[in-house]
Amino acid sequence: MTEVVVEDAAAESNTRGAADKNVGSQPSAAETLEDYTLRFAPRSYRRWTPMVVATTALGGIAYMADFSIGAGIGLAHGTGNALAAILVAAVVIFVTGFPLAYYGARYNIDLDLITRGSGFGYYGSVLTSVIFASFTFIFFALEGSIMAQGLKLGLGLPLWLGYLVSTFMVIPLVVYGMKALSKLQVWTTPVWLLLMVGPLLYLVATDPGTVHRFVSYAGTGGHGGVDTASVLLGAGVCLSLIAQIGEQIDYLRFMPPKTEANKRSWWTAVVMAGPGWVVLGALKQAIGLFLAVYILAKVGPAAATEPIQQFTGAFTAMLPSWLVVPLAVALVVISQIKINVTNAYSGSLAWTNSFTRITKRYPGRMVFVLANLAFALVLMEADMFSFLNAILGFYSNCAIAWVVTVATDIIVNKYLLKLSPHAPEFRRGMLYAVNPVGVVAFVAASGLSIAMYFHALGDTLQPYSPVAAALIAFVVTPLMAVATKGRYYLRRADDGIEEPMLDADGNPSATTSTCHVCRQDFERPDLAACRTHDAVVCSLCLSTDRRGDHLLPAAERTVTPSPAPLPR
Numbered sequence: 001m002t003e004v005v006v007e008d009a010a011a012e013s014n015t016r017g018a019a020d021k022n023v024g025s026q027p028s029a030a031e032t033l034e035d036y037t038l039r040f041a042p043r044s045y046r047r048w049t050p051m052v053v054a055t056t057a058l059g060g061i062a063y064m065a066d067f068s069i070g071a072g073i074g075l076a077h078g079t080g081n082a083l084a085a086i087l088v089a090a091v092v093i094f095v096t097g098f099p100l101a102y103y104g105a106r107y108n109i110d111l112d113l114i115t116r117g118s119g120f121g122y123y124g125s126v127l128t129s130v131i132f133a134s135f136t137f138i139f140f141a142l143e144g145s146i147m148a149q150g151l152k153l154g155l156g157l158p159l160w161l162g163y164l165v166s167t168f169m170v171i172p173l174v175v176y177g178m179k180a181l182s183k184l185q186v187w188t189t190p191v192w193l194l195l196m197v198g199p200l201l202y203l204v205a206t207d208p209g210t211v212h213r214f215v216s217y218a219g220t221g222g223h224g225g226v227d228t229a230s231v232l233l234g235a236g237v238c239l240s241l242i243a244q245i246g247e248q249i250d251y252l253r254f255m256p257p258k259t260e261a262n263k264r265s266w267w268t269a270v271v272m273a274g275p276g277w278v279v280l281g282a283l284k285q286a287i288g289l290f291l292a293v294y295i296l297a298k299v300g301p302a303a304a305t306e307p308i309q310q311f312t313g314a315f316t317a318m319l320p321s322w323l324v325v326p327l328a329v330a331l332v333v334i335s336q337i338k339i340n341v342t343n344a345y346s347g348s349l350a351w352t353n354s355f356t357r358i359t360k361r362y363p364g365r366m367v368f369v370l371a372n373l374a375f376a377l378v379l380m381e382a383d384m385f386s387f388l389n390a391i392l393g394f395y396s397n398c399a400i401a402w403v404v405t406v407a408t409d410i411i412v413n414k415y416l417l418k419l420s421p422h423a424p425e426f427r428r429g430m431l432y433a434v435n436p437v438g439v440v441a442f443v444a445a446s447g448l449s450i451a452m453y454f455h456a457l458g459d460t461l462q463p464y465s466p467v468a469a470a471l472i473a474f475v476v477t478p479l480m481a482v483a484t485k486g487r488y489y490l491r492r493a494d495d496g497i498e499e500p501m502l503d504a505d506g507n508p509s510a511t512t513s514t515c516h517v518c519r520q521d522f523e524r525p526d527l528a529a530c531r532t533h534d535a536v537v538c539s540l541c542l543s544t545d546r547r548g549d550h551l552l553p554a555a556e557r558t559v560t561p562s563p564a565p566l567p568r
Contacts, residue, residue, distance in 0.1 A: 039109075039113075039426075039526050039538070039539045039540055040107075040108055040109050040113075040426075040508065040523065040525045040526045040539070041108040041109070041253045041254055042108075042510070042522070042523040042526070043108075043256075043257060043507075043508070043510040043523060044510070044523070045254070046108065046254045046255065046256050046257075047256075048254060048255075048256065049256065049265070050255060050256060050262060050265045050266045050268070050269035050270075051265060051268075051269055053251055053252065053254055053255050053256075053269060053273065054268075054269035054270075054272050054273035055189060055273075056251050057248050057251035057252060057273035057274075057277070058189070058272070058273050058277060058280070059189050059192075059338050059342075061244065061248075061277045061280060061281060061339065062189070062192050062334070062335045062338035062339050063139065063142075063143050063335060063336075063338075063339035064143060064146045064307040064332060064335045064336065064339075065139060065142045065143060065146070066241075066281050066284035066285045066288060067284055067285070067287065067288030067291070067307040067310055068142070068146070068288060068305050068306070068307060069237055069238060069241075069285055069288065069392070070082065070086065070284065070285030070286055070287070070288035070289040070292075071288040071289050071291070071292035071304060071305040071310070072237070072305050073085055073086075073234040073237055073238070073285075073289070074217065074219065074288075074289035074292060074293070075219060075220060075289075075292060075296070075301050075304065075305065076219055076220055076230075076234075077219045077227070077230040077231075077233070077234055078217060078218045078219030078225075078230070079214060079215055079216070079217045079218075079219075079289060079293070080225065080226045081219070081226055081227055081230040081231050081234060082219075082234055082285075082286075082289055083286060083289075084226055084231045084234075085230075085231045085232070085233070085234025085235040085237075085238055086234070086235075086238055086282050086285050086286060087282070088231060088232075088235040088238075089234075089235045089238030089239045089241075089242075089278075089282075090238075090278045090279070090281070090282040092235075092239060092242070092400075092470060093239070093241065093242050093244075093245070093275065093278040093281075094275040094276070094278050094279075095275075095407075096242065096245075096275075096403050096404055096407040097242075097245040097248075097274055097275035097277075097278065097403070097407075098271070098274065098275045098407075099407050099410040099411050100114060100245050100249060100274070100403070100406060100407055100410070101245065101248060101249060101252055101270055101271075101273075101274020101275055102270060102274070103118075103410060103424055104248075104249035104252045104253050104274075105249075105252040105253070105255040105258075105266075105269075105270045105274070106255075106258065106506075106507075107423065107424050107508060107525075108253045108254070108255070108508055108525075109253055109424060109426060110246070110249055110250055110253050110349060111132065111245065111246040111249045111250075111406075112125055112128070112129050112132070112246075112349070112350060112353045113424065113426035114249070114406065114424050114426075115128050115129075115402075115406050115438070116424075116425070116426045116431055117421065117423075117424040117425035117426055117431065117489070118406045118409040118410055118413075118414075118420065118424065118438065119405060119406065119409040119413070119420065119435050119437040119438025119439075119441070119477060119480075119481075119489075120406075120434075120435055120437075120438035120439055120442075121431050121432045121433055121434040121435035121438075121439070121488065122357065122428055122431040122432070122433055123357060123358075123433045123434055124433070124434040124435055124438060124439045125438075126353075126354045126357060126358065127439070127442065128402045128406075128442070129350045129351075129353050129354040130350075130354060131243070131398050131399060131402055132243055132246045132346070132347075132350045132402075133347050133350035133351050133354070133372065134395070135243040135244075135246070135395070135399060136247070136343040136344070136346050136347030136350065136372060137343070137347055137372050137373075137375040137376040137379065138376075138379065138391065138392075138395065139339070139343055140167075140340050140343040140344060140347070140372070140373070140376035141375075141376040141377075141379035141380045143166070143335070143336045143339050143340050143343070144162075144163055144166035144167055144336065144340065144376060144377075144380050145159075145163070145380050145383075146306070146307050146308065146332060146335075146336060147162065147165075147166040147332055147333060147336035148161075148162025148163050148165075148166055148380070149162070149306050149307075149308045149309075149332075150162075150307075150308040150328065150329045150332035150333060150336075151165060151166075151329065151333075153308050153309075153312065153325060153328070153329065154325050154326065154328070154329035155329070160381065163377060163380040163381060164377070166336055166340070166380075167373050167376060167377050167380075168373075169337070170337060170340045170341045170344050170373075171344075171369065171370075171373070189338075191334060192331070192334050192335060192338065195311075195327065195330065195331040195334070196284075196287070196331065198318075199291075199311060199314030199315060199317075199318060200287055200290065200291075200314070202314075202317065202318045203290075203294065203314060203317060203318075206317075206318075207317070210290070210293075210294055213293055213294070214289070214290045214293045214294070217293045220301070228463075229463040230463075232463040232464055232466065232467060233393070233463045235466060236393050236396050236397075236453075236463070236465060236466035237392045237393050237396065238282075238285065238396075239396040239399070239400050239466050240392035240393070240395050240396035240399060241278075241281060242396070242399045242400055242403045243399040243402070243403060244277060244278075244281070245274065245275070245277075245403065246346060246350075247342050247343070247346045248273055248274055248277055249274070250342070250345065250346045250349060251273065252270065252273060252274055255269065255270065257503075257505060257507035257508075258505065258506070258507060259505050259507075260505075288305075288307070288310065291310035291311070291313065291314055292304040292305060292310060294310075294313060294314065295309060295310060295313035295314075298313065299313070307332060307335075308328055308329070308332050311327075311328040311331055311332070312324055312325060312328045315327050315328055343372075343376075344369055344372055344373060345369075347368070347369075347372035348365045348366070348368040348369040348372055349365065351368035351371060351372060352364075352365050352367075352368050355368070356540075356543050356544065357428075357543060360543070360544050360545065360546040361544060362540065362543070362544055393453065394450070394453060396466055396469075397446055397449040397450045397453055397465055397466060397469045398446045398450070398469075400445075400449070400466055400469040400470050400473070401441075401442050401445035401446035401449065401469045401470075401472070401473045402442055402446075402473075404445070404469070404470045404473035404474055404477075405438050405441045405442045405445065405473040405477050406438070408441075408473060408474050408477040408478065409437065409438060409477055409481070412477065412478045412481075413437070413477065413478055413481045413486070417478060417481060417482065417486075419481040419482065419485065419486030419489075420437075420481060420486060420489055421489055421490055421493075423501065423502070425489075425490060426539070427495070427528050427539045427542060428539070428542040428543050428545075428551065429491065429492075429528060429542060429550075429551035429552050430490060430491055430492060430495060430528065430552075431489075431490065431491055432488045432489075432490075432491050434488075435488040435489060436480055436484060436488060437477060437480040437481045437484060437486075437488065437489075438477065438480075440476065440480050441472070441473050441476040441477040441480055442473065444472055444473075444476050445468070445469045445470075445472035445473035445476065446469060448468055448469075448472060449465040449466065449468045449469035449472070450465070452464060452465040452468055453465040490555075491554045491555070492552060492553075492554055492555035493555065494555070495527075495528040495529060495552070496528060496529025496552055497513075497524070497527060497528065497529055497536060499511055499513075499524050500524075501524060501525055508523065508524065508525040509523065509524035509525065510523055510524070511523065511524045512524075513527055513536050514536075515527065515536060515537055515538035515541055516530060516533055516535035516536065516537065517537055517538070517541040517550070518538060518540075518541055520538065522538045522539075526538050526539050527539070528542065528552065529552060530550045531549065531550055531551055531552050531553065532549050532550065533550075537550045
């Protein structure tokens, strides 16, 4: 796609012809295809019901990595420690994910845009965008590896070729964003659930001894019992999934407006598809361990962590031999497609956000779909599956620090201390470049926890690195807000437009105006007044304004708006 560069404001005001209309017009006109990569998702596009959005979002967590993660933790530390670790991680993920999911669904913006106005600033959130993008290609590579294992077992494809197949097959689906993904997820979810849950129910019903072996499994150490260090080490691996809430919000931002008529289904969808994803995720991790213990004696510990081996073993007990491998491969392929279209899609959003802010250029989302897939393919060819837990244990420290910082800013700084503006702000010119509240908290939490993870503070503290990441972020975020008195959240509180940002129900206003740069119509939350013209500018044209001609000047004194009441 043609990149966008907003040129000199004087030139714009003097030329209203076809050449000027091309400045910014292509991405704006093609936003349906681009899926509102860098901006608020308008009401005119959000035509899905809450339950369709929730089903689509939950379809994105069909990944098989949970089975491997649960198996790896359990085989190393035993069932008791693994289940405790899974529970600890699930509670943390649910609590931190709830405010983020609410903000994404209520204000129709993705997690990067939420992060900008929740303590990081316009450029400060580039740090977290890169972390989230890394999350997507790490897990794409993991799921692609699992699919390649299935293709090798079922079709005899060598792993390197399976990696290529699993990478390229998702591209056509990712191009068309939410419209294609919603159909894919809705239609494949029932089949996926049946194939996943069926074997477990059959084994438990026909061979009760499998439950006893699962519960009593003590791990490679063979000591049994629950050990704090083992639980925290396992929880650290599980907590690497905390950034999954970003992918859930990439769907939740398309929720319809919350009204009195739909509030019950709206809240159900937000909780279920937002923080509620972790309930199914934790269940999958436990199932992965259960199946690994079941097949351990037959395939050995290395193969027992591979989902294709787990389900092949389970299907063997309940199906004719000729049907076992095809069904196991079908489950793996369906799961991989369901999650990796989400990984590729969300990763492209994160990379595009970062690139456009830094360079003031918008090359189009598809460029970064391909870039994200390239990163994932390199990891697959490097056999990342063999050192999975090490990668996830390290990565979790950064992900925890980020998510806990943003969640704390929303819960504590916005609603309790009232130092952070209630409504999230994401537009360039309205935010400071860097807000020390979130950036300092994130750097301190991730830096110290990573040092602990690599034994820099001693072997005794090493298992506690994820706990340190969460606690430091939780404590430092409000401390920084108090120390700075909240002055670095908003560069200015007034965007120069008299029209209210929210409607009578507290939803983003659907009133439209025309951006004078790209000549496209945008809804109220996506616009700000122009400094040099008596007109308005859309957020994408502000992002690509290389000279800053359209940016409103900083207010002499930033006033933090009073927070709205807690949501009902």
